[in-house]
Amino acid sequence: MPRTVRDVVFVDGVRTPFGKAGPKGIYHETRADDLVVKAIRELLRRNPGLDPKKVDEVAIAATTQIGDQGLTLGRTAGILAGLPQSVPGYSIDRMCAGALTAVTTTAGSIAFGAYDAVIAGGVEHMGRHPMGEGVDPNPRFVSEKLVDESALFMGMTAENLHDRYPTITKRRADEYAVRSQEKAAKAYANGKIQQDLVPISVRRTAAVDSGSAAGSAGETGWGLVTADEPMRPGTTLENLSGLKTPFRVHGRVTAGNAAGLNDGATASIIASEDFARENDLPVKMRLVSYAFAGVEPEVMGYGPIPATEKALAKAGLSIEDINLFEINEAFAVQVLAFLEHYGIADDDARVNQYGGAIAFGHPLASSGVRLMTQLARQFEEQPHVRYGLTTMCVGFGMGATVIWENPHFDGGNK
């Protein structure tokens, strides 16, 4: 039987507003599965052209797959979202790159011809499932020195990355973080973010005894979340300079130049281009290539560099061909290492135009689709750009990169 590889496109993506993990967070009393279910439902409402019966797969990522993130979330979330029982689903884990991997794995199957259209996304409720919950690392990691002891502590790996790039100082990281907050605030003011957010109803049964003037955080009863909770618009270098460096004495990584601990979910529709066109679905991005790469776990933030190298090579492109970058900001140093490697300026206008995870938050396995949703919006606005990429670092020493083509590309005539 002859096979033809098919073009795969990103049809649409949405996400819940991201929350801060912990008892004061907006989602403290909200289940993780409900978050991703509501994202899937919004996605289906926004795309009435997609007959739910024609969804071939629901791939949902979560890092901690227990409790309300367990039970083969892709399957259960599909049923809870009201998809027909004939639609299958499964769960995916590649830590921070979970949703990204949900997209690439199903995209590969679409290209192969196994699926026409899928839902791919991720969720992480780090309040209900703190990082490292229930892990049981094999003692050989330490006894045989397979990895450095810092490999399991992401903040320590970020400090290690600062060591590898001595020119990336704490000040540069803080400056980057301030810009991320500024860009995010601006994107909000221009309505760039809200258009892809799903409002989430949230309940609070007990008032939180909070010293902070966190606005309505103390009110009990049902509320509605329509914006990201972690944002700190107006952050200055001075605010950041005094923050503690919890991962190393006299270190460089702080809560201000890293993403926080967050709750949130994302979902996207990925389809073959033919299917999308036949069903009048939007075509927001066309998949060019993707790649994953492993690095020493103790400098996991280095991962995006070799992953991008591989993805570029597979696409036959060079870094100069890429004119929009959505880089997950797990740590400012990890973005800066990438930029330094490719000789791109810290404040290059092509990078994270709407700000990044330092401002919005990073609910681990959900973030990949957030990057894609934002890149898709930027493609729409900037038809002179042909190629963009989404990339992220992954715990235990990996990187993940997807290269996308802009279907609105006008040939470069501004």
Add this chain to the structure above:
Amino acid sequence: MSTTAELLKGAAELFPDEVVTSAHVRHLDLPYGAGRFALITLDNGFDHTKPTTFGPASLANLNTAIDQVEQEAAAGEIVGVGVTGKPFIFAVGADLKGVELLKEHEHALAIGKGGHEVFKRLAALAVPTFAYYNGAAMGGGVEVGLHCSYRTVSKALPAFSLPEVFLGLVPGWGGCTLLPNLIGADKAVTVIVENSLNQNKQLGGQQVFELGIADAIFEGADFLEQSLIWTANVLKGDVEVERPVIDRGEAWDQAVARGRFIADGKVHGAAPAAYRALDIIAAAKNGDLQQGYDAEDVALADLIMGGELRAGIYAFNLVQKRGKRPAGAPDKNLARPVTKVGVVGAGLMASQLALLFLRRLEVPVVLTDIDQERVDKGVGYVHAEIDKLLGKGRINQDKANRLKALVTGVLDKAEGFADADFVIEAVFEEIGVKQQVFAEVEAVAPAHAILATNTSSLSVTEMASKLKNPERVVGFHFFNPVAILPLLEIVRGEATDDASLATAFAVAKKLKKTAVLVKDAPAFVVNRILTRFMGEIQNVIDEGTPVDVAEKAVEPLGLPMSPLVLLELVGPAIGLHVSETLNGAFPDRFKVSPNLKAVVEAGKRGFYVYSAENGFKPELDPEVAALLKQGDVVLTEEQVRARVLDAVAQEIRLMLDEGVVAEAQDIDLCLITGAGWPFHLGGITPYLDREGVSERVNGKKFLEPGVASVPA
């Protein structure tokens, strides 16, 4: 402090044990920049197993919440106010425990007024108000929403009703007035009267929307989100809510007349609630809300101080609470597992029992009988009933296959019952036959197997007396139609042990029956009372009172059917048989009517004939009339009624003294669930108490004041 707050504070002092509902006010930004919004969540702090209710302190909390949003609305700080509930529950209305405590008309009036005063403030706010019926909504819960400008409902909402008339009240916090003005009198009559009197039928979310009670409906998965998005669209003018124009002409009066017809058919004028509700609905035609609210206050207070409501609440609690935790049942941990059931006999009753065990227990069920033809017929009946369920979509093909595979019929009891844990007999009502059957079963069934009898009047102790293991025999007396009447009288014989009894109760629970523990006494509870009741009717007919006078005499009780229609349903032959049994036990109180005997001997199925020309109303069968040999003592309806009620009161007292059941409550529970006697009578003892019959006959009441009556 407002007068409303004072009113509620006074009421709260009368009800110190209220489970208090909080009214949380939380602010949020509506989508699409529609503005700042205040959302009130009604929440009693418990999970969905303890639904949110309104007592006086709860109403005071809502009042305080409204104080806050009223100020914010007036100051232009919010664009709207919403009301919703905790997960799965919106609010299920007034706290009945508080209502039971009320002793004074003025306090009852205050409850009505208190609710009105608080709820009315929602309608009077300077901004639009929205109710989001997220889950179960009943009574006052429904009414809170009716006072709002707009309503949405969840498709997943399982239960929505105005059950007041069912209990003996009227929807008195705006329901009788607002609902007909919202959806028209005819639909309001359906919700307030028809559904209530139809065993408190509940509406689902879709029906709430289709009736026009809610303006929009959304799926359960993101109901609140979609409701708030809809709210934003309504406030921005992007969604316009259209409601049909209400017909305030002839149709309104016809609707009320229809309601009266329904009420007459169900309670025959014997309970006032439906009629009071209909009076208010009738008056609501002019659209004057305040006039309606005032009428609701008065109706509520009158009904709260009346015996029917107290009996209704008592009956409701019997069914909901006592019916689920049978008095005197042994420790349920003693129960043995039942993994296979045997049924002796394959006649209609036995086949119905086989079907019930099969559906509820989903274990193998074996029927036996004396010849293959009967066995085949019994299994065939069960298969046909399974196919009917399949045809109606109540079960799917897999379940039908499973159930059919579980039911078998054999001639050889040894083959059928060798591994049965529970064997029930439904053979001919004759002690020798039953003893023989149990002896045969005992010879082949395991030593632990329960031997249950569906006898309606024979002695369980005597039936067990010739067995090696009489401790495992229990009476398991169902009521016809088995699938519909909930009652199961579980009879403890003299030798019955706790483990067997516990197993019987465990099986009853799985069968979803209301089990009542009964001593091994002639005809147990329901048949003994009904036989005494009908016997007295028969006596006065035999003595000379015309049949129609005797029948009409008990109409004011509002029973589901007249005594002779009931006799027809039971079958005159069975009625005669039970009366003979009871005559044998208590010859001074139970007579065997020669006229009934003649009717049975003539092969008559009843006293009445029905014809299309006469609208299928019962008419005395001329052939029966010719058989009747009556005396010359003609009583009035009042005299007949007194005779009958006196007899019933005497019999119940004697039964309690004999220890047939633990308490009068069990008698009432049996009559409600086994004979369909109405809530407004509270079964029967609350009625006998309030009509003075108990004291006249027995020198004392059955129940303490306050149990099913206004407390002293």
